[in-house]
Amino acid sequence: MSDRRGNHAHLPHDAAPLRVLHVGPGQGQRGGIASVLAELGAQRGRFRHAGIVVTIFETHGFENIRSLLSFLLMDIPRFLFAMLKGVDLIHFHVSVRGSFYRKFMLYLLARLCGKKTIFHLHAGNFQYFLTRSGWATRKAVLCFVRGADAVVAVSSAIATELKRHQGAARNLYVIGNTAYGAQLAAGAALRDSHDAKGADMTPYVAFAGRFTEGKGLDELLRAVASVNRRGLQVQLRLAGTGDTNRWTRAAIDYGVCDQVHFVGWLQGDAKLAFYRDAAVFCMPSHFEAFGISTLEAMFIGCPVIGTRVGGFLDLVEEGVTGYLVGCGDADELAERILQLVESPDLARAMGRQAVSRASSRYSVDAIVSQYVRCYRNVGESKGE
Structure with a gap:
């Protein structure tokens, strides 16, 4: 019983x-x-x-x-x-x-x-x-x-x-x-090492999911454009499947085509490395029942930014493991991306807390x- x-x-x-x-x-x-x-x-x-x-x-x-x-x-x-x-x-x-x-x-x-x-x-x-x-x-x-x-x-x-x-x-x-694969890698994936990413590597924002309007891709592209206009160059790497032509055109319209990269459907070690090397994981969904990719990123020690909807309210502890932003709010999303990319010590601390939360609850x-x-x-x- x-x-x-x-x-x-x-x-x-x-x-x-x-x-x-x-x-x-x-x-x-x-x-x-x-x-x-x-x-x-x-x-x-x-x-x-x-x-x-x-x-x-x-x-x-x-x-x-x-x-x-x-x-x-x-x-x-x-x-x-x-x-x-x-x-x-x-x-x-x-x-x-x-x-x-x-x-x-x-x-x-x-x-x-x-x-x-x-x-x-x-x-x-x-x-x-x-x-x-x-x-x-x-x-x-x-x-x-x-x-x-x-x-x-x-x-x-x-x-x-x-x-x-x-x-x-x-x-x-x-x-x-x-997310058992990510859980197994959690112990070895804490992002404490300063050489985990090359010093000359442009920091990137990671996204993993379907390429749809409901996943907040338009806001994410606008947020990256806003961050770049403020003088901080970041990339956006999108893992998953969907209408890449549509979102490539949107990236061109927002002036960030050179910063946006579609990396395909990732599995296994490739997916874990994708989370591990990211500066921050972003999933600005308009609705999200749970958020498996967000949990995977947390197990790997990546700070996350989600929206104040659905499963993110359970997954993300505001200001501790990451941030929650208003649904559709590209400006607030840009502010949080900027904050975490410019403060790697804060990002690593949030990543450690994310591993702890994921391991204890999921x-x-x-x-x-x-x-x-x-x-x-x-x-x-x-x-x-």
Whole structure:
């Protein structure tokens, strides 16, 4: 059983494990939820030690007719077969648009089969999606959220939104994400060494995510232009995928084309080095449910600048591990970038605090314990 601190006791040797099926994206899809599922799948051993058997069920997307047919003709039969093999609890990882509709269809099948379910919301723009949907979608959301045996929010802000708008107050858990690769590198990545970066290297601001308006790229480009106009030359290095042509044109318009570099989709050691060598990590999102790339940067010891929305309110301790700025405020963003680039001692101190905060709140052991507590509570509860 779990205690109030989220620690878990091991099951007796003769007790049957609790079998949990995680449902989320896969089949070549990228993004936040796919990263979360990869992290959970990599920790099967930890879950098994706590008496939880984790299985990952990947669905096709709704990008085109072919993928839609693959979902209908392949994923649904596979899902039914997975339930027949024996599942105690089905954990649905939900975002907006196609992600919601896919999971809702599978949720209805799970309820028809008498399975316990968890609704896990990962989207920072879910309310935006909901208010622009028709009555049928709004009713489906209420059915899903209120009908699930437990609801998980990826941050405190998302939990508040669910309680306010969807009425999810019963069995509501806040469980953040983790970043095991970055966590493993954290001990060796503290940025105390003055020669960690070449003395002649132009400092750069790091960004990692999708190249979209919602990630605050326009404000970030304007902020870099403002910093450069003040006489401090900085680069902006953008890791991820998206419409690079659009943002290259924007960089030209703002006069910072020579300072902006698209470095592609980074993984493994290349991604960690990207965070480690940066002067500051910036993610000025308009909405952000959690912020996995922000957590990765924190584990590596990089001070971060986010916005006062969503998961950043949990991740960033204002003035200690980094700064939070107003959403869409390029001037405030420029001020904070300037402050950290011009004060490397302050940046290193914030980086050390960022490692400490990430390690204490979002380590694999801490997050797995929270999942186990949730599963035990749901698994041992009696159905209505």
